[in-house]
Amino acid sequence: MIEIKGIEKSFGDHQVLAGVDLTVGTGETMVILGRSGCGKSVLLKLVIGLLKPDSGQVLVGGEPVPYDRPGDLFRMRGKFGMLFQAAALFDSLTVGENVGLGLKENTSLNAGEISRRVKEKLLTVGLDGAEFLKPAELSGGMKKRVGLARALAMDPEYILYDEPTTGLDPVMGGVINELIRDLQHKFRATSIAVTHDIHSAFRIGDRIALLHEGRIVHVGTVAETKATRNPVVEEFIEGQSG
Amino acid sequence: MPARLVIEGDSAHIEGSLTFPDVRRVLAEFERALAVRTGSTLEVDLSGLTRIDSGGAALLDEVTERGRGRNVRVAYTGACDEVAEIRRIFSSGAGARVAERERAGLLQRCGVWGYHTWAGFLEFLQLTADTFYWSFAGLVSKRGGRKGAFVTQALLIGVDALPVVLTISFLVGAILALQSAAQLRQFGANIFVADLIAVSMAREMGPLMTAIILAGRSGSAIASEIATMTVTEEIDALKTMGINPVRYIVVPKFYAISLCMPLLSILATLVGILGGLIVAFLYLDLTPAVYTREAIEILTAKDIVTGLVKSVAFAGLICTIGAHYGFRVQGGAEGVGRTTTASVVAAIFAVVVADCFFSLIFYF
Numbered sequence: 001m002i003e004i005k006g007i008e009k010s011f012g013d014h015q016v017l018a019g020v021d022l023t024v025g026t027g028e029t030m031v032i033l034g035r036s037g038c039g040k041s042v043l044l045k046l047v048i049g050l051l052k053p054d055s056g057q058v059l060v061g062g063e064p065v066p067y068d069r070p071g072d073l074f075r076m077r078g079k080f081g082m083l084f085q086a087a088a089l090f091d092s093l094t095v096g097e098n099v100g101l102g103l104k105e106n107t108s109l110n111a112g113e114i115s116r117r118v119k120e121k122l123l124t125v126g127l128d129g130a131e132f133l134k135p136a137e138l139s140g141g142m143k144k145r146v147g148l149a150r151a152l153a154m155d156p157e158y159i160l161y162d163e164p165t166t167g168l169d170p171v172m173g174g175v176i177n178e179l180i181r182d183l184q185h186k187f188r189a190t191s192i193a194v195t196h197d198i199h200s201a202f203r204i205g206d207r208i209a210l211l212h213e214g215r216i217v218h219v220g221t222v223a224e225t226k227a228t229r230n231p232v233v234e235e236f237i238e239g240q241s242g
Numbered sequence: 243m244p245a246r247l248v249i250e251g252d253s254a255h256i257e258g259s260l261t262f263p264d265v266r267r268v269l270a271e272f273e274r275a276l277a278v279r280t281g282s283t284l285e286v287d288l289s290g291l292t293r294i295d296s297g298g299a300a301l302l303d304e305v306t307e308r309g310r311g312r313n314v315r316v317a318y319t320g321a322c323d324e325v326a327e328i329r330r331i332f333s334s335g336a337g338a339r340v341a342e343r344e345r346a347g348l349l350q351r352c353g354v355w356g357y358h359t360w361a362g363f364l365e366f367l368q369l370t371a372d373t374f375y376w377s378f379a380g381l382v383s384k385r386g387g388r389k390g391a392f393v394t395q396a397l398l399i400g401v402d403a404l405p406v407v408l409t410i411s412f413l414v415g416a417i418l419a420l421q422s423a424a425q426l427r428q429f430g431a432n433i434f435v436a437d438l439i440a441v442s443m444a445r446e447m448g449p450l451m452t453a454i455i456l457a458g459r460s461g462s463a464i465a466s467e468i469a470t471m472t473v474t475e476e477i478d479a480l481k482t483m484g485i486n487p488v489r490y491i492v493v494p495k496f497y498a499i500s501l502c503m504p505l506l507s508i509l510a511t512l513v514g515i516l517g518g519l520i521v522a523f524l525y526l527d528l529t530p531a532v533y534t535r536e537a538i539e540i541l542t543a544k545d546i547v548t549g550l551v552k553s554v555a556f557a558g559l560i561c562t563i564g565a566h567y568g569f570r571v572q573g574g575a576e577g578v579g580r581t582t583t584a585s586v587v588a589a590i591f592a593v594v595v596a597d598c599f600f601s602l603i604f605y606f
């Protein structure tokens with residue numbers, strides 16, 4: 001379970017998050033919808049401790065995220081996998097090395113076991129045999145898949161997805177949505193996905209929250225979200241359908 | 243009655259009710275009045291106004307704004323209480339806010355700058371401490387480092403910089419010799435050109451020129467690589483995988499530059515002395531053998547050691563400053579270029595200041 005309690009965050013005098021409260025149940029996929037620049041990525045980075053909130057706290061499995069204790073923070077991140085907006089692959093490493101990096105640095109697995117795990121994760125995302133390519137040789141959709149495989153490599157309890165479909169054409173976006181949905185069904189990791197793409201949100205989310213002007217203004221299941229009379233949500237849905 | 247704008251010289255007055263439907267027309271009239279009054283004041287009497295709404299209030303603000311654009315000061319007088327109240331409620335307050343910001347200006351900017359500089363310096367010290375810590379930890383335990391990275395980096399930093407370092411040092415040696423030759427010849431002290439070149443290359447010019455070249459080549463490469471990785475979230479990705487970016491990225495570069503810099507600096511010194519030798523042979527009638535013997539005799543172990551100590555220190559500075567600026571990058575791809583430039587300037591500045599400091603402690 002991930003509990004976000006009263007999180008506030010400003011950069012200089014620009015307040016991005018003004019008190020965010022949200023609880024994500026164990027095994028649930030929560031999608032946080034919001035316009036570009038509304039602070040979705042910032043919120044994910046606060047959850048995984050890449051940024052520190054000005055006030056409020058995040059509880060992961062009941063434990064507060066230890067923002068001021070780097071050692072504990074590193075240990076906590078071991079339970080997380082994260083897919084970054086632009087995949088954030090390391091250009092100098094091959095696809096296989098990218099996926100296996102966390103295993104190589106943080107576990108005592110030997111090279112053979114690592115390469116077996118890497119193959120297995122690449123197969124999961126439908127990229128078997130791509131180990132020896134360099135990230136520069138991949139298309140946008142393939143990069144996201146490698147990013148996904150890397151996020152899954154350590155068999156995380158929690159997965160964070162930052163805009164999984166942004167920058168992809170609708171067809172490839174649909175493929176990634178299906179892939180994420182399959183993974184969620186298979187591994188039941190507690191997940192948060194942030195996106196501004198409403199189709200993606202409806203496809204992959206168990207529940208949907210809307211982040212607007214620094215606060216969560218709506219939380220509900222997909223059906224509830226489609227039916228809601230909350231004007232901000234309605235505007236957001238109308239703005240994108242059609 | 244719709245609003246009527248009457249303009250007489252530097253003053254004007256508005257009569258009637260200034261509401262939304264009038265805004266476009268009255269604004270155009272004001273615009274004409276402002277256009278011919280650059281650099282003066284326009285006083286507008288509002289006592290004839292019977293009614294105003296939000297559109298009218300916004301219009302008056304807009305006229306003030308446009309007046310500022312044309313360097314005309316617009317002043318409103320004589321508004322009755324009702325009109326003044328509505329103006330106060332609907333005014334965007336833009337005028338007041340701009341004025342306030344200007345007043346707080348200098349002092350506040352100094353304060354903000356000072357705060358950011360200080361915070362940046364503390365971050366830099368933290369990064370330097372981390373780099374040293376993980377460098378020594380890395381010598382003891384191999385985990386968390388990057389195999390092969392050190393060799394790649396050393397080749398990149400050392401071998402690639404060799405031609406330019408050697409060429410420049412040779413020229414610096416030759417220039418120093420040429421400049422001093424004219425003076426020394428007047429006193430018949432030709433032989434001392436060897437002493438001068440040997441000492442100044444070993445103590446100063448060898449390490450300093452090498453450091454400045456590496457600050458431009460390797461310091462900028464370090465800054466831009468780390469800045470790019472920060473912007474593309476690769477640094478964040480490393481952290482989420484439980485990998486320390488300082489240990490994984492900065493430390494191999496730190497080893498490489500700390501090894502390459504002293505080696506390059508020794509070669510630079512030798513080549514500089516060679517440059518002097520050629521000038522001495524051509525202009526001062528010194529045979530190479532005499533020159534070389536003199537140069538070797540004058541050099542002490544201390545000269546060599548201080549040169550090496552300096553160049554290792556310069557290496558550390560260049561690497562940590564480059565990394566510091568890389569991690570601090572802001573503003574996407576454009577920011578990468580800006581931070582890289584800033585890092586090179588800062589690194590060269592730091593190298594020269596450190597050099598001055600070393601000269602003080604070693605020779606006074």
Ligand SMILES: Nc1ncnc2c1ncn2[C@@H]1O[C@H](COP(=O)(O)OP(=O)(O)O)[C@@H](O)[C@H]1O
Pocket residue numbers: 011016034035036037038039040041042043
């Ligand atoms: N490290 C940072 N420093 C300053 N401002 C930041 C930083 N990160 C994000 N911001 C600001 O926070 C706001 C939200 O950013 P972000 O979370 O990336 O938006 P999005 O919802 O599109 O993911 C933006 O206005 C951005 O400029």
Ligand SMILES: [Mg+2]
Pocket residue numbers: 040041042085162163
């Ligand atoms: Mg984002």
